[in-house]
Amino acid sequence: MTTLTKLQPAPVIDETTRLLTEHYVFPETAEQLADLLHRRLAEGAYDVDDAEELARLVTADLQSVNGDRHLRLRHHADPVPPKQGAANLAAIRRDFDTSLGGAPRVELLDGGVAVVELAPMLFPLEWAAEPLSAALTLASHAQALIVDLRANRGGDPDTVAFVCSYLLDERTHLNTMYWRADERTEQSWSLPHVPGTRFGGTKPLYVLTSDSTFSAAEELAYDLQQLGRAVVVGERSRGGAHPCEGWTVHPHLEATVPIGRAVNPASGTNWEGTGVQPDVPCAAADSLSRAHALALARLEG
Structure with missing residues (x-):
């Protein structure tokens, strides 16, 4: 003690x-x-x-x-x-x-639906770029993708932008940070180029959240949701938007x-206190099967 x-x-x-x-x-x-x-x-x-x-x-x-x-x-x-x-x-x-650099699971489910689990954190990009690029490139040829953030407790905003870059087609404004120290704002954008291959911005994309999903992991879910790029499935996240x-x-x-706070360009606000609200609410334990079913139904449609 x-x-x-x-x-x-x-x-x-x-x-x-x-x-x-x-x-x-x-x-x-x-x-x-x-x-x-x-x-x-x-x-x-x-x-x-x-x-x-x-x-x-x-x-x-x-x-x-x-x-x-x-x-x-x-x-x-x-x-x-x-x-x-x-x-x-x-x-x-x-x-x-x-944790294999924060990408402990890449799996292909029935129907050409891939799952990439990002956990327990979105690690600093100088560490994580290589394993994340490998995981996302491996999943890039899937027909639909599920990004599992249920056990992710946060991390690096630059890594959020890096992951988003694989899930979009064009350079996109993701978020703006306000920093108290010098009262400046700093925009976060997806990258114009990525190592490996993009999954892209048109195929079905689902993001899984739980009541433990926190901080930068929430930003990843929130940014993709606000852009209309992903369907969030699971539980309301913890609600921490302050680096x-x-x-x-x-x-x-x-x-x-x-020392700062996030301002999303689409919503004009962030997920502080409220968490990311799922588009398809369900228990976190059921969210993978629910997202898989949604993906299959969309692909079949």
């Missing part, structure tokens, strides 16, 4: 609130949260001996004002590297190495703070 023997809760709260006020994409909410955390600290709410328990308590308070699920105090069993973002990067590298950064605030604790 990890203890706070060398670092009491107060310095953790002080550093977390400093990061909030300096970086959180919603400055007014950041001030509210900083006041809340300091009040809770003064009340003794964080007087615990266990870093994991402190992380749970602080995360609940951080998410209590506007429900931002990217806003967290994360516990790490192993000591957290001090460099910004290093803790998260080390963890996702382990996941990358044990975040992580900072070490204790040897076993990392504060993750959203």
